[in-house]
Amino acid sequence: MKIKDIYNLYTEHFLVDTDTRSIRKDTLFFALKGENFNGNNFAKKALELGAKYAIVDEDIYDTNPNIILVDNVLKTLQKLANYHRNALNIPIIGLTGSNGKTTTKELINSVLSKKYKTTATIGNLNNHIGVPLTLLSMTPKTEIGIVEMGANHQKEIEFLCTICEPNFGYITNFGKAHLEGFGGIEGVIKAKSELYTYLEKNNKIVFVNPCDKIQVKKTKNITSVNFNKNLHFLEVNPFVKLSNNSIIIQSNLIGKYNYTNIAIACTIGDYFKVSNKEIKEAIESYIPENNRSQIIYKKHNKVILDAYNANPSSMKAALENFDAINEVNKTVFLGDMFELGETSLKEHQTIVDLVEKLNFDNSYFVGENFHQTESSKATFKTFDNLIEYLKNNPLKHQSILIKGSRGMRLERLLDIIN
Numbered sequence: 001m002k003i004k005d006i007y008n009l010y011t012e013h014f015l016v017d018t019d020t021r022s023i024r025k026d027t028l029f030f031a032l033k034g035e036n037f038n039g040n041n042f043a044k045k046a047l048e049l050g051a052k053y054a055i056v057d058e059d060i061y062d063t064n065p066n067i068i069l070v071d072n073v074l075k076t077l078q079k080l081a082n083y084h085r086n087a088l089n090i091p092i093i094g095l096t097g098s099n100g101k102t103t104t105k106e107l108i109n110s111v112l113s114k115k116y117k118t119t120a121t122i123g124n125l126n127n128h129i130g131v132p133l134t135l136l137s138m139t140p141k142t143e144i145g146i147v148e149m150g151a152n153h154q155k156e157i158e159f160l161c162t163i164c165e166p167n168f169g170y171i172t173n174f175g176k177a178h179l180e181g182f183g184g185i186e187g188v189i190k191a192k193s194e195l196y197t198y199l200e201k202n203n204k205i206v207f208v209n210p211c212d213k214i215q216v217k218k219t220k221n222i223t224s225v226n227f228n229k230n231l232h233f234l235e236v237n238p239f240v241k242l243s244n245n246s247i248i249i250q251s252n253l254i255g256k257y258n259y260t261n262i263a264i265a266c267t268i269g270d271y272f273k274v275s276n277k278e279i280k281e282a283i284e285s286y287i288p289e290n291n292r293s294q295i296i297y298k299k300h301n302k303v304i305l306d307a308y309n310a311n312p313s314s315m316k317a318a319l320e321n322f323d324a325i326n327e328v329n330k331t332v333f334l335g336d337m338f339e340l341g342e343t344s345l346k347e348h349q350t351i352v353d354l355v356e357k358l359n360f361d362n363s364y365f366v367g368e369n370f371h372q373t374e375s376s377k378a379t380f381k382t383f384d385n386l387i388e389y390l391k392n393n394p395l396k397h398q399s400i401l402i403k404g405s406r407g408m409r410l411e412r413l414l415d416i417i418n
Contacts, residue, residue, distance in 0.1 A: 001068055003079050007087070009053055009068075010080060016136045017051065018077075018129070025050040030077050031057070032129065043067055074129070081132030082163050085145075088138060092145040092164055093268070096157055096195050097172025098188060099314045100261045101126070103253070103292060104172050105148045107265035110286045114269075114278035116143040123290070126150035131160050144272070149195070152339065153182065157194035169195045170207040170264055174214050175313030180341030193218050207267060209260055228267045233259050238295070238304070238325040245276050249283050254293045254304060255321040257314075299418045300396040302327075306403045307410040310337050312347045316354060318403050323358045327399035330360045333386075333413055335404020336367025349373045362398070367408060383412065390416050 006028075010016065015027035020042045023029065029046035031039030031054060040061045043054035047066055054067045055076060062069040070076045085092065095105050102124050109120040119138040121130065126148040138145050149160045174189045182188045199206050200222045208215050210226045233256070234241040240251045240258050244266050251262055262283055269279045288294055296303040306318055315337060322330065332355065340347050352373045355363050363377040364386060371381040380386040395417060404410040 001070065003076070003083050006055070006068065006070075006076065006080055007083050010084070010136070013052065014136075014139045016077075016080075016133065017046070018133070020046050020049055023049040023051055026052045028052065029054040031055060031061070031073050032077070033073070039073065077132050077136075078128070078163055081135040082165070084138070085135050085163070085165055088140070088142065088145075090138075090143060090145060091168065092147055092166045093168045093170070094147050094149055094161065094164060094166030094195055095170050095172070096149045096151065096192055097170075098175030098192070098311065099317075100172040100257070101148050101150065102308075103258065103288065104170070104261040104264060105146055106288075107261055107283065107286055108268050109146050110282040111265045111269035111274055111279055112144055112146070112272060114282050115272065115274045117141050118144050118146060120146035121148040124148065124150065128156075128159065131163055135164055151191055154187065154191050155194070157191060158198065161195060161198040165202075166195070166199070166204065168205050168207065168268075169199045170268075171195060171215060172261065172264075173212065173313070176311050176340075176347065180339045183341075184343075189214060189218075196222060207264055207271075209264070211260075225267065225271055227260075227263050228270050231263050231266055236321065236325065238321075238327070244279060247276050247280050249280050251283055252287045254295065254306075254325075255318060256324075257317040257321065258293070296414065298414070301398045301400055301417055303400045303402060303414065303417060305411060305414070306401065307335070307408070308406060310335070310403050310405045312337060312340070312350065315351050315403060318401065319351070319354055319358060322401045323360070325399075329398045330401070331362035331364075331395060331398040332360050332401045333364045333366065333403070333410060334370065335365075335383075335408030335410045336369040338405045338407055344369055345372055352377070362395070366410075367404070383408070383410075386413075387416055394418070 010028050013026040015024050017023050017027040018030050018032050029051040031043050040056045040058045043056045043061050046054045055073050057070050057073045109118050112118045119142045121134045147164045151157045171192050182191050196218050206219050206222045206224050208219050208224045208226050230245040232243045236256045238254045240253050242249050266279050292308045294305045348369045352375045365379045366386045371379050402410050
């Protein structure tokens with residue numbers, strides 16, 4: 001069956017699902033495969049649960065008039081998403097970067113939704129499956145799409161751009177993330193800049209942070225929109241406060257590093273003619289969640305939970321910001337950073353040295369990588385070792401920063417900190 005014909009089936013309800021555990025009535029089910037599962041096995045079940053059609057790529061499962069056999073389910077999903085993107089013919093804003101992608105996406109969505117019907121990437125569904133699903137979640141009512149694109153190796157952003165075909169693009173920053181896959185910081189810059197290459201080749205528009213020398217250099221031949229000149233950083237204690245066209249905005253975001261995330265949302269809002277009043281309302285109403293720079297008040301302690309992810313760049317920024325805020329009795333819990341390849345021990349030691357220099361009241365490192373470093377601070381090879389220590393040495397009246405890679409699941413500390 002041709003993509004056009006599958007698209008006609010999709011437009012009956014504009015629903016696509018890939019997991020029978022959350023199937024919706026009249027949806028189009030795509031039987032994706034993974035290392036440990038074969039979605040083809042669930043095609044029949046998807047129909048029984050309410051799916052209108054199921055897309056499979058193995059002959060043996062083509063047993064029902066509502067089961068559609070294709071050569072490759074994943075490629076069909078990607079082609080369908082691109083076909084839909086072009087059928088909608090709406091502005092698509094593509095986002096990538098080493099740090100802050102999801103927060104930036106949420107802020108832009110919050111601002112633009114004040115004036116437009118927007119659809120944005122849900123959570124961090126930003127890969128070769130997530131991007132197509134984001135596009136296919138858009139309906140004829142969607143006026144602007146916001147697509148987050150993640151990558152951990154070369155050519156990935158390039159490929160995602162061919163699916164979502166962004167009209168606009170923004171790269172948050174170039175940091176030390178996924179160094180193992182990219183082959184160092186130069187590899188990071190090269191990979192993320194694939195978005196710039198697409199925008200330049202197709203005569204599209206890029207948003208630029210004029211204070212980022214790499215962004216400025218890489219976009220000199222692309223039609224650019226710089227941060228609004230009327231944006232001014234005011235303070236962070238602990239939340240970012242700024243002015244936009246002389247209107248004061250008090251955000252709920254911690255850390256000066258979040259200023260640029262707010263600034264691009266204000267800039268894009270201004271570009272799309274969202275009023276300054278509405279921009280202020282959108283920024284001030286956004287409250288981070290999902291372990292991203294959340295402030296949590298416990299009975300005896302105040303916690304800044306930033307445990308969604310970590311890399312050397314974001315870890316350094318979080319520590320320096322925590323050092324700068326006006327709090328007493330500061331404690332940090334830092335978990336291992338992953339996907340750093342051969343530089344792992346060096347990068348973890350650099351963070352340890354920074355913590356030694358900042359001299360917080362209490363510092364705790366957890367994970368096999370931190371355990372290999374040289375430190376005068378408390379270091380724990382496993383999370384269970386740390387928990388056992390805290391049970392015997394409870395913390396009270398502390399301002400606490402918790403940061404580590406997703407795999408460390410440091411949010412579990414909230415169960416022991418009170």
